Every structure is written in structure tokens, then in C-alpha cells.
Amino acid sequence: MSLGPYATFIATSYLVVLVVVALLIAWIVVDYREQKRRLSELESEGVVRRSARKDKT
Amino acid sequence: MTLIDLANPTRFLAFTARLLPWMAAVTAILLAVGLYQSAMAPDDYQQGATVKIMFIHVPNAWLSMFVWGVMSLAALGTLVWRHPLADVAAKAAAPLGAAFTFLALVTGSLWGRPMWGTYWEWDARLTSVLILFLMYLGLIALWRAVEDPSRAARAAAVLTLVGAINLPIIKFSVDWWNTLHQPASVMRMGGSTLDRAFLIPLLVMAVAFSLLFLTLHLAAMRNEILRRRVRAMQMIHVAQAGQRPV
Numbered sequence: 001m002s003l004g005p006y007a008t009f010i011a012t013s014y015l016v017v018l019v020v021v022a023l024l025i026a027w028i029v030v031d032y033r034e035q036k037r038r039l040s041e042l043e044s045e046g047v048v049r050r051s052a053r054k055d056k057t
Numbered sequence: 058m059t060l061i062d063l064a065n066p067t068r069f070l071a072f073t074a075r076l077l078p079w080m081a082a083v084t085a086i087l088l089a090v091g092l093y094q095s096a097m098a099p100d101d102y103q104q105g106a107t108v109k110i111m112f113i114h115v116p117n118a119w120l121s122m123f124v125w126g127v128m129s130l131a132a133l134g135t136l137v138w139r140h141p142l143a144d145v146a147a148k149a150a151a152p153l154g155a156a157f158t159f160l161a162l163v164t165g166s167l168w169g170r171p172m173w174g175t176y177w178e179w180d181a182r183l184t185s186v187l188i189l190f191l192m193y194l195g196l197i198a199l200w201r202a203v204e205d206p207s208r209a210a211r212a213a214a215v216l217t218l219v220g221a222i223n224l225p226i227i228k229f230s231v232d233w234w235n236t237l238h239q240p241a242s243v244m245r246m247g248g249s250t251l252d253r254a255f256l257i258p259l260l261v262m263a264v265a266f267s268l269l270f271l272t273l274h275l276a277a278m279r280n281e282i283l284r285r286r287v288r289a290m291q292m293i294h295v296a297q298a299g300q301r302p303v
Contacts, residue, residue, distance in 0.1 A: 002106070003106045003109070004100070004105045004106040004107075005105075005171075006105070006106065006107045006171040007106070009107060009110070009167045009168070009170060009171050010106060010107060010109050010110055012167055013110045013113060013114070013163070013164045013167045013168070014113060016160065016163050016164065017113045017117070017160055017164065020156055020159065020160055021156075021269070023156075024152075024153065024156055025273070027152075028273060028276045028280060031277075031280045031284075032276065032279065032280050032283070035280055035283035035284050035286075035287055036283065038287045039283060039286060039287055039290070042287065042290040042291065042294060043290075045294065047290045047291075047293055047294045047297070048290075049286060049289055049290055049293070
């Protein structure tokens, strides 16, 4: 497969898309872990949401 | 499980936990197939190999408008029905829409340089898409600036609906004004003007990128629900700490 005289433009386009999509995925995964960690910290301190309390009763 | 059951954030979290791995797998497979077909597509008789940029530029350009459309529906959900997940959906979609619009602008620019001889031209299509990108950034800033989530939700919903005026301007800019950008060649009256050798990889990539958006959107909505739970629990924690005897 030859990309011709404009190979740099084609390769850069695909590379930019790859990097931005990878950053989006990484951001969502890191954010999920952070929220789960903060939730478990609060739960370990005995904090219970009002709706969770209703569920138990 | 009916659709109305998903209005409950707890049920929505359980639903996404089951669905996300499957959606991620199907997206990865479709992206791999689309990339393979894009690599194997023949050169265009005029553009040569640069036509391969179309397979990533067009899906991102479609998504840049589609995501704002999704946010506009969510804005209606916030203002009219006060649906509990409407603002969550809109807020989670905004960074994704901004990213897809950024990619449409960058890949378009990299395609424009060899074909038009310039990276940028202040014509109607390019300028209206740049405005869309700035509107995404403005909405993200608004959500971050307003402390009260319900006030932020209403303000963002109004701004989203006002911004939706830009969508038909983007779509029809190539028909209403004399622009450097080519007119519609896939979604047009009378059918696509693209040859099947280009149309099939383009449609596969469009479906793959749409699934990528849906997967990331569901995951980002899940994160936003958890963030709001953390915020609510932190407020309870602070209130409890204030009631304790010193």
C-alpha cells in the first residue's frame, strides 16, 4: 500500500484520531476509578445516601 | 426491563455494567474492519491516496453534529420533563462532542492542505464548525463554573437549544453559500455520488464511530452519576460533622 506524495498528511490524520480517542478512553477509565475510590472511602467512614437508607428500610 | 426503568440511576448503572463490555467489543471489531477496508480502498482518480482521510474525517464531522443533537434532546428532557438522567446525558456528551468536532477540524485541515492548497479558509462550512467547537467548550465551562447542579443544568439546557440553530447552518452552508468545501455527497437527494469502493468503508467507519460514541457516552454517564453520588455523600458527611458535639 503506497500513500503517495501526501503520506505525511494521511498518517498524521490517523495518528491524531488515534491519540484523541485513546485520551478519551483513558480519561473515562481513570475518572471511573477515581469516583469508585471516593465512594468507597465515604462508605468506609459510615456515610450513607438518603436513597440507600430508604432501600434498607 | 422497560425503557422507563432506566430513568432510575441505580437501574441505569446495573444496565450499563452488563451492556458496556459487549458494546466495547463490537465497537473494537467494527473499527478494525473499517480501518482494514479504509487501508485497502483504491486511490481516487483525482485525490489519490488522500481520499483515505475521508474515512476518519466524515464520521467525526457527522458525530460533531449528532452529539449536539443528542444534547438538544437531553436539554428538552431537562427543561420540559425534568428527567433525572437528562442533564447527566447532556453533561457526559459535551466533552465527547468537543473531541469529535476537534478531530473533524484537524483532519479536515490536513485533508485541505494537499487538496485546496491551504489548511484553513474562513468559509461558511469551516467557520460554522469552528463555532460549534467553541460552543462545546463554552458549555463545558458553564457546567464547571456554576456550583449548583440544578441551576447549571437549566442554563446549559437553554444554551444547548439556542446553539442547535447552528446545526442546519452547518448542514446547508455548502448549499446556501459559495464555499471551498465540497457539497454533500453521501446524504443527499438522489442518493450518494460515492463509488461503492469508498462508500462501504465510509459507512462501516461511520457505524463504528457512532458505536464508539454510544459506548463512551454510557461510560461517561455512569461516571457522572457516581460523581453526583460522591457530591451528595460529601454534603451529608459535612452536615454530620457539623452536628457532632465539640
